[in-house]
Amino acid sequence: MNLNTCLRYAAIVAGLLVLGGCDKGKGGGGGGGGSGGSAKPATGNIVIGHFASMTGPQATFGISTDQAIRLAIKEKNAKGGVKGRQVELVTIDDAGKQTEAATAVTRLINDHKAVAVLGEVASSLSLVGGPIAQKAKIPMISPSSTNPDVTDVGDYVFRVCFLDDFQGWVDAKFAKENLKANKAAILYDQAQAYSSGLADYFEKAFKEMGGTIVTKQAYTGGNLEISSQLQSIKGAGAEVVFLPGYYSDAGTIIRKAKEAGITAKFLGGDGWDSEELPKIAGDAINGHYFSNHYAPEEDRPEVKNFVANYKKEYGKTPDGLAALGYDAALVLFDSMERAPSLDGKALRDAIAATKNFTGVTGTFSIDENRDAMKSAVIVEYKDGKQMMSARIEKK
Amino acid sequence: MSDSFTASDLLQTTINFLAVGGLYALIALGYTLVYGILRFINFAHSDIVAWGGWIALTVAGWGGWLATGSPAFALPVVLLATMALCAAMGVTIERLAYRPLRKAPRLNVLITAIGVSLFLQNVGLLDKFFGNRPTTISALLENSVIATIGGVQLRLFDMLTIGLTVVLVLVLERLVYGTKMGRAMRAVAFDERTASLMGVNVNVVVSVTFAVGSALAAAGGILFALRNDLRMTADSSWVLLGLKAFVAAVVGGIGNVRGAAAGALLIAFVEVFVHRYVNAAFPDKPWVGQLQDIYVFGILILVLMFKPSGLLGKATVEKV
Numbered sequence: 001m002n003l004n005t006c007l008r009y010a011a012i013v014a015g016l017l018v019l020g021g022c023d024k025g026k027g028g029g030g031g032g033g034g035s036g037g038s039a040k041p042a043t044g045n046i047v048i049g050h051f052a053s054m055t056g057p058q059a060t061f062g063i064s065t066d067q068a069i070r071l072a073i074k075e076k077n078a079k080g081g082v083k084g085r086q087v088e089l090v091t092i093d094d095a096g097k098q099t100e101a102a103t104a105v106t107r108l109i110n111d112h113k114a115v116a117v118l119g120e121v122a123s124s125l126s127l128v129g130g131p132i133a134q135k136a137k138i139p140m141i142s143p144s145s146t147n148p149d150v151t152d153v154g155d156y157v158f159r160v161c162f163l164d165d166f167q168g169w170v171d172a173k174f175a176k177e178n179l180k181a182n183k184a185a186i187l188y189d190q191a192q193a194y195s196s197g198l199a200d201y202f203e204k205a206f207k208e209m210g211g212t213i214v215t216k217q218a219y220t221g222g223n224l225e226i227s228s229q230l231q232s233i234k235g236a237g238a239e240v241v242f243l244p245g246y247y248s249d250a251g252t253i254i255r256k257a258k259e260a261g262i263t264a265k266f267l268g269g270d271g272w273d274s275e276e277l278p279k280i281a282g283d284a285i286n287g288h289y290f291s292n293h294y295a296p297e298e299d300r301p302e303v304k305n306f307v308a309n310y311k312k313e314y315g316k317t318p319d320g321l322a323a324l325g326y327d328a329a330l331v332l333f334d335s336m337e338r339a340p341s342l343d344g345k346a347l348r349d350a351i352a353a354t355k356n357f358t359g360v361t362g363t364f365s366i367d368e369n370r371d372a373m374k375s376a377v378i379v380e381y382k383d384g385k386q387m388m389s390a391r392i393e394k395k
Numbered sequence: 396m397s398d399s400f401t402a403s404d405l406l407q408t409t410i411n412f413l414a415v416g417g418l419y420a421l422i423a424l425g426y427t428l429v430y431g432i433l434r435f436i437n438f439a440h441s442d443i444v445a446w447g448g449w450i451a452l453t454v455a456g457w458g459g460w461l462a463t464g465s466p467a468f469a470l471p472v473v474l475l476a477t478m479a480l481c482a483a484m485g486v487t488i489e490r491l492a493y494r495p496l497r498k499a500p501r502l503n504v505l506i507t508a509i510g511v512s513l514f515l516q517n518v519g520l521l522d523k524f525f526g527n528r529p530t531t532i533s534a535l536l537e538n539s540v541i542a543t544i545g546g547v548q549l550r551l552f553d554m555l556t557i558g559l560t561v562v563l564v565l566v567l568e569r570l571v572y573g574t575k576m577g578r579a580m581r582a583v584a585f586d587e588r589t590a591s592l593m594g595v596n597v598n599v600v601v602s603v604t605f606a607v608g609s610a611l612a613a614a615g616g617i618l619f620a621l622r623n624d625l626r627m628t629a630d631s632s633w634v635l636l637g638l639k640a641f642v643a644a645v646v647g648g649i650g651n652v653r654g655a656a657a658g659a660l661l662i663a664f665v666e667v668f669v670h671r672y673v674n675a676a677f678p679d680k681p682w683v684g685q686l687q688d689i690y691v692f693g694i695l696i697l698v699l700m701f702k703p704s705g706l707l708g709k710a711t712v713e714k715v
Contacts, residue, residue, distance in 0.1 A: 055520065055527035057630065095527075190685050217674075218685045222632030224623040225418075227411035228671035235404060235675070248529040252624045259538055259550055280531045280624055 045088040046081070046342065048073075048332065049108030051119040051129055056096030057222070057248045060274040061121035065143055065325035066091050067314050069118060072329035075309070082336045090114060098128045105129040109136045115342045116141065118328050121321055123147030123164075123194045130157040137344040139351055143328035144293070144321050146270065147197050151370040156348050158370045160328045160361070161293055164194070164269075168201025168244075170291050170376045170392045171267055175240045176209045178378070178390055179265055179289075183214045185238035187229060187253065189245040190218040198244035198269050206242075214238050221245065224252050230260040238264045246271040251280025258284040265289065273320040278384040285381045293320040294361045295377045295388035306360045320361075327359035331366075403546040408671050414553040416663030417560030418622075421615035422640035423647070423655040424567060425608030431584045431650035432604045435501050438508040439488060441637020442515035443481055443609045445628045447616025449525040451477045452532045452625060461534050470536050477617055478610040485609025486602050494598070519628025531624040538621075556618045563611060564656055571652055576603055584650065615640075635688075639666075642695045648708020657706055665690045 050069055052062030066089075073087045081087055090112045092104035101120060108114045109132070117133050117140040120126045126145035133140035134154035142150055142159040146167055151157050175181045184206055188199035203213050214236035217229040230253075233241060241257070241264045243250055250272050257266070268290035278285045296307050296317050306326055310318040318326075331354055336342060339350035354366040364374040373394060380389040422444055429437045454476045455461050460469040492511050496504045520527045540548045571577040582590040583600045591597045619636065626632050639662060647658025670687045677683045698705065 057529055057626065059528050220635075220688070222626050222630050223635055223688075224632075225415050225666075227415070228408065228667050228674070231404065231407060231411070231671060232675055248626070251531070255533065255624075256622075261548065276528065276530075280529065282531075282533060 049114030049117040050091040051104035053096035054093040064322040068322035068325035101125040101128040105132040143324040169205040172205035181239035184240045185233045186216040244269045247274040247277040255284045294323045323360040412667040414556040416660040420659035423643040426644040427655040428608045439511040443612040444616040445633040447613030448620035451617045478613045481613035482606035482610040485605040489605040516629040648705025654707035
């Protein structure tokens with residue numbers, strides 16, 4: 001009985017450790033990172049916070065972004081840092097969960113005294129972190145949350161990626177003009193704001209261009225016994241299936257759709273951009289397309305340098321989320337150099353004043369809604385590899 | 396939408412329905428067996444299903460069968476090894492977590508079961524176990540076309556799910572109604588105290604019950620993983636899968652083996668058929684299809700309202 005009791009307690013303690021032990025943060029606040037207020041010392045490391053899904057169903061999003069931010073910081077520090085001070089990154093894992101995202105941002109601001117927060121990839125998580133940063137008056141830059149609501153939270157929340165209304169329009173334009181499709185089906189994840197939002201924008205744009213949505217089907221992420229949805233799509237005779245879900249679902253769905261005899265082209269959003277997608281989908285992925293922020297083989301010095309350095313550091317080709325993470329960090333450094341001080345207000349104003357910034361994902365300005373105005377690329381999978389198919393400029 | 400109502404579409408929908416029903420049945424049986432004997436809901440059951448999927452991946456990795464062109468014997472080996480490992484896991488959990496609470500109020504066991512569930516979910520996330528990234532086991536076996544009937548391709552995974560379920564349910568029937576151990580199980584389910592006075596070793600019966608339930612869960616986990624790829628052990632999709640199987644067990648009459656199978660078929664029928672045809676009937680109203688899970692849980696509410704003991708359950712008087 002005693003042994004059993006011990007084991008049970010051990011089990012409970014181990015469970016708690018696992019639940020609470022997801023912090024991948026690097027140490028504490030890093031010495032004199034700043035004690036807040038006007039007495040902020042101008043020495044010591046500058047702490048930047050990053051909240052990201054380092055684990056969980058969107059783990060590759062957070063890991064890619066984090067690696068690229070660390071690369072940007074390493075390069076910046078090698079050149080002498082920002083305002084003569086070294087930059088330090090504190091990353092807190094939110095496991096792709098809303099509750100943990102709130103805790104992560106609060107800890108970055110209160111415990112680690114971050115001067116600015118980078119994150120998240122998933123819009124639903126940026127929508128959780130944004131209000132916390134806004135309330136603390138600490139600027140937050142989301143590298144890749146594309147849902148329009150993200151920056152509506154307040155004047156301290158920015159992004160360096162395009163928006164879903166634009167992305168939905170890009171996908172519709174590509175389906176209509178490049179794929180010459182008139183009949184499209186939509187299959188979206190009803191549990192993700194990103195997916196349902198993108199589905200609506202695609203539907204609206206595709207109809208405006210004269211196309212027909214033959215059927216619109218929903219699934220819930222992870223719950224992929226969706227044979228009846230696939231049958232409805234097959235029966236409706238779509239030429240293109242718009243699938244704006246995340247890669248972990250999209251890979252399985254594309255494989256199952258092929259087995260169900262669906263021959264239509266699949267078209268997705270930037271949520272497909274992961275090295276895991278072709279692994280999960282297998283051969284079925286070839287010949288399908290998704291809209292993205294950049295293509296690694298594009299012939300520009302910014303892209304070439306970034307791809308080469310990232311490959312050297314991490315041994316793989318950076319995905320679009322890495323490119324955006326890198327650009328978010330560069331925009332932040334640029335703003336820090338321009339800002340008179342690193343106060344939340346001064347830094348916010350400097351970020352808002354970013355004009356014609358040339359990064360890995362193109363040249364963009366921050367507009368009055370704190371969004372980036374830029375173009376998109378369409379990527380095709382060939383032999384399991386991403387190939388640039390088209391660049392679509394803003395409307 | 397005229398395409399939706401052809402005979403081949405009906406056949407395809409029927410196959411989907413049977414496959415999903417089989418999957419739910421395998422998992423529902425574990426819930427119903429444990430409830431029948433011990434009168435408590437094993438909330439950790441869906442985690443055994445998840446672990447079953449991941450253990451299968453691990454075993455297949457040991458055998459080097461995660462590249463295309465795996466030998467034909469790979470799946471049976473993986474299946475049997477995983478069922479054996481999960482059976483051992485179920486017995487161990489019962490021994491360590493539930494047996495010490497056999498005489499405690501039922502609520503204590505229930506809370507312990509939730510604890511075991513959280514423990515398994517989070518331990519599975521560790522890199523030393525299965526890690527925290529979704530992955531696929533599809534290289535173990537190709538989902539090839541077995542035959543084509545009336546324009547419908549019969550796929551291996553669907554046929555395997557249906558076939559394996561039928562075989563395992565028949566074996567279970569034989570075990571429960573045709574063997575000495577089965578008689579002991581029914582005796583303990585009927586009255587544990589009297590059964591033990593008659594010389595039935597209750598601990599052995601309970602261990603066997605957990606072993607059988609967990610082995611069935613493992614089979615369900617492997618089939619689910621083959622069909623839908625693998626999500627992390629803490630992913631909500633496993634909980635939803637377990638919840639639907641649990642609803643199937645309750646709808647069929649919890650504690651009743653045939654009831655669990657019947658309940659699973661009913662749930663799958665609602666999920667697949669109603670979704671397919673009700674949805675197709677309202678092409679302009681996508682929200683009709685979004686209610687898929689609501690139809691399933693609506694059935695539960697209806698059954699609980701009009702036949703609380705379940706479709707095949709016996710009405711019992713609560714002992715005070």
